[in-house]
Amino acid sequence: MDETILVVDDSPFIVEGLATILSRKGYTPVSSLGGDECLKILRTIIPDLILLDIMMEPMDGWETLEKIRENPVTKEIPVLMFSAKKITPAEAQEHSMNIDDFVSKPVSPSQLLDSIQRIFSRRNDITLQTLAAQNKGIDPAVIDEYRALRKNVEVDRNLLVVLKASSGLDIPGREVPREDVDAIRNLEDKIYRSERRLREIDDLLVKTA
Structure with a gap:
């Protein structure tokens, strides 16, 4: 497999760990330390999937997701959300149409x-x-x-x-x-x-x- 996966988290430690896991499985990881950097990367790279953390600053994962879906070039990219924060029923109702899956940390x-x-x-x-x-x-x-x-x-x-x-x-x-x-x-x-x-x-x- 050679799919490219953009890993987005404001923790360098988590990004590095996830990138290592993906590389060992044969994927090509691209690292991003936050929502702003993610959007900049998407101007030049269209990954096969985005692995997106929810709890980030200053732009959290939900806001980043919204901007990804607003862009005609990136709106169809699958997005897998993950977070240590428990997703609330309100968040599920609001965002379920725009995500492709959700996993909890750790x-x-x-x-x-x-x-x-x-x-x-x-x-x-x-x-x-x-x-x-x-x-x-x-x-x-x-x-x-x-x-x-x-x-x-x-x-x-x-x-x-x-x-x-x-x-x-x-x-x-x-x-x-x-x-x-x-x-x-x-x-x-x-x-x-x-x-x-x-x-x-x-x-x-x-x-x-």
Whole structure:
């Protein structure tokens, strides 16, 4: 493998450690010590994936992500968010559409590499499915919806596991703020609706085979 991965964190120690892990696995890491430097690097390099920390100063990961998605040149780059800070239900609701996965620090090398490979495999699979749908004459709007749903369902499922674990919702007797409970339930409903629509599109693809 020769994919380029941009590692963004304001801790040189963390960047160096992650770059070493990625190099040993065959990836080509590019180091960035913060959001501003990340955006400067993206003016000359378009990586295959961005590994982006949330807790950075002066520009945090969410603001950096927003600027990445605002730029037509960089908006399609997969972004894997990671942080020692627990992601909140509000953050999940606001940003889930714009990320490709989330892992918590401290992250084990195997967990990180599994997440990266999952993102690449998903994108390759979506590309193949998209080409097949285009060859069958499927409505481009339906194809775009399919591409978004395939990614969002997987991201939302992962975020749901993270949120339930961090909130303690599944722990008997644990008191969880009502707004957190509502946000988690809303995410569950979103996943259910997305999965149902995805099955409908899958059936359409089969019928037009």
